[in-house]
Amino acid sequence: MHDKTLTELAAGLEAGEFSSRELTQALLARIERLDGELNSLITVTPDQALEAADKADAARAKGDTARLNGLPLAIKDLFCTEGVRTTAGSRMLDNFIAPYDATVVEKLKAAGTVSLGKTNLDEFAMGSSNENSFYGPVKNPWDTNAVPGGSSGGSAAAVAAGLVPAAMGTDTGGSIRQPAAFCGITGLKPTYGRVSRYGIIAYASSLDQAGPMARTAEDCAHLLGAIAGHDLRDSTSVARGVPDYTEELNAPLTGLKIGLPKEYFGDGLDAGVEAAVREAVKVYESLGATVREVSLPHTHYAIPAYYVIAPAEASSNLSRYDGVRFGHRCDNPADLIDLYKRSRAEGFGEEVKRRILIGTHTLSEGFFDAYYKKAQQVRRLIRQDFLDAFEEVDVLMGPTSPTPAFDLGANKDPVSMYLQDIYTIAVNLAGIPGISVPAGFVGQRPAEGRPAEGRPAEGRPVGLQILGTHFAESRLLNVAHQFQQATDWHCRRPAIAEETR
Amino acid sequence: MAIDKTDVLRAAHLARLGLNDEEASHYQDDLGRILAMVDQLQGLNTEGVAPLAHPLDATQRLRADEVTETDRREQFQRCAPAVEEGLYLVPRVVE
Numbered sequence: 001m002h003d004k005t006l007t008e009l010a011a012g013l014e015a016g017e018f019s020s021r022e023l024t025q026a027l028l029a030r031i032e033r034l035d036g037e038l039n040s041l042i043t044v045t046p047d048q049a050l051e052a053a054d055k056a057d058a059a060r061a062k063g064d065t066a067r068l069n070g071l072p073l074a075i076k077d078l079f080c081t082e083g084v085r086t087t088a089g090s091r092m093l094d095n096f097i098a099p100y101d102a103t104v105v106e107k108l109k110a111a112g113t114v115s116l117g118k119t120n121l122d123e124f125a126m127g128s129s130n131e132n133s134f135y136g137p138v139k140n141p142w143d144t145n146a147v148p149g150g151s152s153g154g155s156a157a158a159v160a161a162g163l164v165p166a167a168m169g170t171d172t173g174g175s176i177r178q179p180a181a182f183c184g185i186t187g188l189k190p191t192y193g194r195v196s197r198y199g200i201i202a203y204a205s206s207l208d209q210a211g212p213m214a215r216t217a218e219d220c221a222h223l224l225g226a227i228a229g230h231d232l233r234d235s236t237s238v239a240r241g242v243p244d245y246t247e248e249l250n251a252p253l254t255g256l257k258i259g260l261p262k263e264y265f266g267d268g269l270d271a272g273v274e275a276a277v278r279e280a281v282k283v284y285e286s287l288g289a290t291v292r293e294v295s296l297p298h299t300h301y302a303i304p305a306y307y308v309i310a311p312a313e314a315s316s317n318l319s320r321y322d323g324v325r326f327g328h329r330c331d332n333p334a335d336l337i338d339l340y341k342r343s344r345a346e347g348f349g350e351e352v353k354r355r356i357l358i359g360t361h362t363l364s365e366g367f368f369d370a371y372y373k374k375a376q377q378v379r380r381l382i383r384q385d386f387l388d389a390f391e392e393v394d395v396l397m398g399p400t401s402p403t404p405a406f407d408l409g410a411n412k413d414p415v416s417m418y419l420q421d422i423y424t425i426a427v428n429l430a431g432i433p434g435i436s437v438p439a440g441f442v443g444q445r446p447a448e449g450r451p452a453e454g455r456p457a458e459g460r461p462v463g464l465q466i467l468g469t470h471f472a473e474s475r476l477l478n479v480a481h482q483f484q485q486a487t488d489w490h491c492r493r494p495a496i497a498e499e500t501r
Numbered sequence: 502m503a504i505d506k507t508d509v510l511r512a513a514h515l516a517r518l519g520l521n522d523e524e525a526s527h528y529q530d531d532l533g534r535i536l537a538m539v540d541q542l543q544g545l546n547t548e549g550v551a552p553l554a555h556p557l558d559a560t561q562r563l564r565a566d567e568v569t570e571t572d573r574r575e576q577f578q579r580c581a582p583a584v585e586e587g588l589y590l591v592p593r594v595v596e
Contacts, residue, residue, distance in 0.1 A: 099576045192556045206555060235562055236555065304539045315516060322517070324589050329582035335592050337517070345519035353518060357528055358535055360512040361504065374542050376552030381545075383553060415534050431556020470557065 001026050002162035003493065006071055006219040009165055013060065013070050020053040020060075020070030024114055027072050031116065031163050034496060038139050040148075040157040042077045043085050044117040052114040059112060068226055069112030074167040076155050077118035078125055079105050079210070080199040088201045089123040089133040089151075092327045092347030102199025103234065104168060104210050104227045111226045119167055120154030123349045124318065125175055125203045127151050128420045129411065132351045137408055140183060141494040142460055146405040149179030155213050156183035162497035166214035166223060170200060172207045173306055174400075174424025177436040180213055181400035181463020184438045186480065186490060187213040188220045191470050192431035193238035195224075196231030204313035205236070207306075207428040216490055217437065217480035221245035224473060240471065248474045249481040254288035256479065257393040263299035264398030264423055276440030276462040277399045283486050284397075284479075294393060296385040301378050302426035303418055308362050308375035309429070314352075315359030321347060354414060383430040390469040395479055398423055400436040400463035423465060433473050437480045438489040439464035458494065504532050 001009065001023055012018055028046050035041055049072070056070035080086050080098035082105075087093045101109070108115070122132040130138040130153025138153040140146035141161040148157040152169030156179035159167050169176040171189035180187025188211045195210045202208060212223035225246070230239040258281065265274060281291055323329035323343030330346055333339035348356070362371035389396060402422060411417040427434045441459035464483070468476045484490050509529045513520040520528065574587060583590035 096580055099573065099580065193559070232564070236559065238557065238559070298545075301542060301545060304541045307535060307539055308542070319516070323582060324591055325577075326580040326582075333592050336594055339592055340517035341519035344517055348518070353520075354528065354531055354535075356516050356518060357509060357512045358532055360516040361508060361532065362539075364512065364515060370543070371539065373552055374547060375539075376554060377547035377550040378542055378545060380550055380553035381547070383556060413534075414531055415538050418535075418538070429556070 002030055003497065004165065005215045006165045006222060007216070009071055010067060014065070020056040020114060021050060023070070024049050024053040024072055024116065027116060027164060034161060034499065035163060037144065038141060038157050038161055038496070039136050040120055040138050040154040040161065040163065041074065041117045042087055042089070042120050042135050042154070045084055045115065048084065049114050049116045052109070056112045056114060064112070066112050067222055070114060072114045072116050072164055073108070074116050074119050074155060074158050074164040075105060076121055076152050076167065076169050078121060078170055078201045079168060080201070081105050081115070081118065084118065086118065086201070087134070088125070089121045089135060090347065090349065090352070091134045092321050094134065094328065096326055100199060103196035103231045105199065107227050116164055119152070119158055122151035122153070123352050124201065124314070125151040125170055125172055126314070126351050126355055128174065128178060128417055129406070130154065130179070131408065132349060134349060140405050141496045142184060142458060143405070145407055146460060147182065147408055149182035149405060151175040152213065153179045156180055156185055156187070159183070159185045159213055159215065160494060160497065162493065166212060166219055168210060169213045170208055170210045171428065172203050172310060173428050174421045176211050176213060177400050177424050177434055177463065177465060178421065180436040182405035182461065184461030184489070184492060184494070185213055185215055186217050186220055186435065186437050187211065188224060188435045188473070188476070189427065189433060190224060190228065190473055191433045192428070193236050194228050194433070194471070194473065196229070196234040196237045198231055198233040202317040204310040205317060206313060207310060209428070216484055217435065217477050218246065218249060220435070221249060221477045243474055245474055245477055248478045251478050252288065253284065253479065253482050256284070256289035256395070258284055258289050258291045259294035259389055259393035259396045260291060261296045261299065261389070261396055261398055262293050263296050268402050268422070269399060270403045270442065272442035273399050273402065273404060273462050276442070277397070277464055280439040280464045280483065281397060283483060287482060287486060292393065294389045294396065296389060296426070298378065298381045298385050299426060302382055302429060303422060305375040305378040305382065305429060306425045307358070307418060308371045309379065311355040311359035312363050312372055313359070315356045315363065318352070318356055351414070379429045382426050386430045386432055386467070386469070394468070394475065396467040398465055400424065400465040404442040404460035404462055427467060432467060432470055433476055434465055434467045435476045435480050436463035436465050437483055438462070438492070440489055458492070504529060504536055
């Protein structure tokens with residue numbers, strides 16, 4: 001059962017081949033056996049999961065045929081889950097039991113899904129490798145010497161390893177798409193405002209967006225339909241109807257106009273990644289699409305602009321962790337200032353402190369115009385690049401990440417880590433949707449200490465990123481689904497996913 | 502723009518983040534490199550470009566000034582480090 005897509009599992013439940021309880025038990029047992037090695041989950045919730053599964057089975061027995069009823073998944077530990085510890089991967093929230101559900105969690109429960117637990121992540125979603133978690137790094141199921149990507153690395157690894165068929169992620173600068181690419185799964189970042197941010201622990205509020213991570217675009221379409229929509233509790237969520245995202249999945253791609261941004265195929269792009277992406281584009285040509293080169297001239301300003309805007313918003317958002325109302329408090333504070341300073345010094349990890357300091361500095365008196373205002377102006381130019389490109393083409397395609405998954409510990413320098421997000425970050429600044437789909441592998445280079453036995457060298461996965469204009473999720477899912485009808489990269493599984501012991 | 506140690510310590514104080522001298526030097530180094538990367542922005546002419554705060558240019562919606570939330574103080578205070586009679590406890594501020 002662990003190898004099936006959500007769509008296949010839904011059919012199995014529908015046909016009575018197994019119950020939600022049986023499915024839930026089987027996956028909980030796999031988590032127990034295999035997650036010690038991967039560390040993809042921070043908290044497993046077997047009791048709540050079995051209770052939800054029984055409820056789903058009972059509803060089905062009474063004739064409830066809701067599409068997602070009884071289907072298991074996992075939730076990034078950035079979403080508040082009532083009564084369940086919600087850590088954000090931080091020591092600061094190690095003891096935090098959320099008193100309410102995020103809107104996404106509430107909607108998933110209402111749809112009948114069964115959450116098996118909370119997935120590991122970079123602390124407060126700040127990172128591209130999952131190495132910044134207080135709970136330790138996650139290992140990539142394809143190669144346990146490699147990172148799974150970040151910040152939704154636990155969600156991506158859990159899906160790739162067959163511990164859950166789907167998981168929720170969040171994406172502020174690539175945090176759904178890049179780990180999806182590194183772990184060989186499908187991940188969708190919706191348009192900013194498409195999914196409510198209520199109850200998602202905030203990192204950078206003008207960039208954060210939640211989305212589904214699964215094995216196929218079809219599964220992502222079902223999940224997006226369940227979580228999207230306007231929410232009065234998130235003033236930035238968009239009041240716009242939610243279409244049936246599965247409706248256009250099978251539309252033919254004849255006449256689809258694809259743009260390849262020339263800036264996405266430049267220096268620093270791994271040759272194997274480029275070859276895989278260009279092969280994928282050929283598949284689209286064979287499906288009737290036309291391809292042309294386009295330009296996004298401000299591409300190389302995206303990372304500098306992001307590292308002003310995101311830390312500035314983070315420094316403000318994270319000021320709430322003061323050791324007073326919730327979260328970590330230091331022992332024996334001398335006075336109130338000491339309480340604040342030591343609680344925060346002890347509760348936050350290194351990358352979080354770095355971003356709080358950068359954000360506080362750039363927002364402080366004398367620096368605001370040079371940094372924050374300038375970055376917001378550049379943000380408009382970056383968005384305009386995309387809007388201009390979408391006047392000419394329907395979708396943009398390129399690599400999700402310049403390299404396949406890198407080795408654990410390979411990027412010690414923060415700036416070199418930031419540069420990993422070159423193809424994903426501009427998308428958040430512009431607020432447009434993007435999806436990463438598996439598009440091949442890069443042959444394995446020998447790495448020291450690589451465990452050879454039981455972990456054959458399939459290589460490391462490559463992700464194809466497809467971008468559309470604001471609210472073009474149906475089109476992106478259609479374009480991704482058609483690729484998955486023509487190729488089988490999304491059906492490949494790492495050795496650990498085949499383990500049935 | 503370079504960053505000196507005084508700037509780092511000032512930001513740390515504004516952010517109420519305890520840093521010792523050694524940590525401040527370490528962050529001065531990191532922040533210097535990040536700001537050098539960020540300084541690429543200064544090479545771009547943005548004269549007359551309006552800052553973009555929201556990717557869809559949306560503005561804050563207003564709602565009627567009515568109470569819609571229920572009182573859940575007890576639940577919310579359950580995750581607080583120290584409370585008494587509905588109040589959050591902190592070290593004495595006024596002698």
